[in-house]
Amino acid sequence: MTAIQVRKHQYSANKLNKRLQRQVGRAIEDFNMIEAGDRIMVCLSGGKDSYALLDILLSLQSRAPIPFSLLAVNLDQKQPGFPAQVLPDYLRARNVDFHVIEQDTYSVVKRLIPAGKTTCSLCSRMRRGALYQYAMDHDISKIALGHHLDDIVETLFLNLFYGGKLKAMPPKLRSDDGHNIIIRPLAYCREKDLQNLAGLRQFPIIPCDLCGSQPNLQRQAIKQMLQQWDRHYPGRVETIFRAMGNVQASQLADLKLFDFAALSRQPSAQPDTDLATAGSACHDHDPGLLNSSNRYNPG
Numbered sequence: 515m516t517a518i519q520v521r522k523h524q525y526s527a528n529k530l531n532k533r534l535q536r537q538v539g540r541a542i543e544d545f546n547m548i549e550a551g552d553r554i555m556v557c558l559s560g561g562k563d564s565y566a567l568l569d570i571l572l573s574l575q576s577r578a579p580i581p582f583s584l585l586a587v588n589l590d591q592k593q594p595g596f597p598a599q600v601l602p603d604y605l606r607a608r609n610v611d612f613h614v615i616e617q618d619t620y621s622v623v624k625r626l627i628p629a630g631k632t633t634c635s636l637c638s639r640m641r642r643g644a645l646y647q648y649a650m651d652h653d654i655s656k657i658a659l660g661h662h663l664d665d666i667v668e669t670l671f672l673n674l675f676y677g678g679k680l681k682a683m684p685p686k687l688r689s690d691d692g693h694n695i696i697i698r699p700l701a702y703c704r705e706k707d708l709q710n711l712a713g714l715r716q717f718p719i720i721p722c723d724l725c726g727s728q729p730n731l732q733r734q735a736i737k738q739m740l741q742q743w744d745r746h747y748p749g750r751v752e753t754i755f756r757a758m759g760n761v762q763a764s765q766l767a768d769l770k771l772f773d774f775a776a777l778s779r780q781p782s783a784q785p786d787t788d789l790a791t792a793g794s795a796c797h798d799h800d801p802g803l804l805n806s807s808n809r810y811n812p813g
Contacts, residue, residue, distance in 0.1 A: 537702040545686040547697040550580040555654040560720030562712035563660035586612040591619045664705040
């Protein structure tokens with residue numbers, strides 16, 4: 515590289531870092547993800563997203579106005595060919611506290627799932643159970659996962675298309691048993707930015723196909739749809755994400771969220787919002803190109 519290219523590369527890297535740290539900081543603030551004295555377990559799989567999560571949290575920790583601690587935790591599921599030393603070597607080099615849980619979920623999954631069937635669902639449940647149990651046993655106050663904005667929007671469409679539900683991944687969640695609080699600090703970050711960060715930081719990525727399981731074809735189809743929208747309608751994916759924080763229950767059809775049966779006429783009320791805005795819905799605008807005053811700003 516020439517000196518000019520080096521400066522250009524450094525400028526781009528600094529700009530990306532600042533954007534990601536700003537987005538993570540905003541998500542933490544919006545959802546009160548981290549509080550003083552928190553002991554946060556960062557689940558590190560060896561993929562780009564969890565590496566980025568740890569990297570950004572370490573940067574924010576160094577200048578945070580409140581004290582909190584980080585513990586990187588990896589689950590070694592005894593998959594054949596798993597490079598067991600990659601993560602410990604990386605974490606020691608960065609002087610990060612860590613623990614590796616060793617649990618042979620691989621053999622269990624292979625025994626219970628017929629050959630050729632997707633193993634991801636059972637594997638995910640067992641992995642989650644092992645991490646939750648470790649958190650409860652070691653006084654962990656928050657469990658940080660590396661899901662990003664694209665993951666959240668993909669999950670929304672998976673539930674919409676295949677489950678008949680308006681449901682996604684919340685940035686902050688209490689586990690079903692009530693014992694753990696899960697946070698997703700990357701909720702405002704785009705996957706493409708995390709991919710670029712992984713290249714700049716040269717994270718030692720561990721491939722996610724070690725178990726030889728089939729890909730989640732439904733999620734891949736949704737991912738391809740969102741990627742096509744990104745190319746043709748920039749901003750649409752972010753707009754969809756903003757919509758999840760701007761829910762109007764009276765304009766949907768869930769009887770548990772809104773008491774439609776109790777509605778009655780109010781002669782002095784303003785014109786119906788649906789009728790007043792119906793015309794604009796027919797215009798050929800892409801939602802991603804419209805301005806919004808909602809809280810999330812991808813910049």
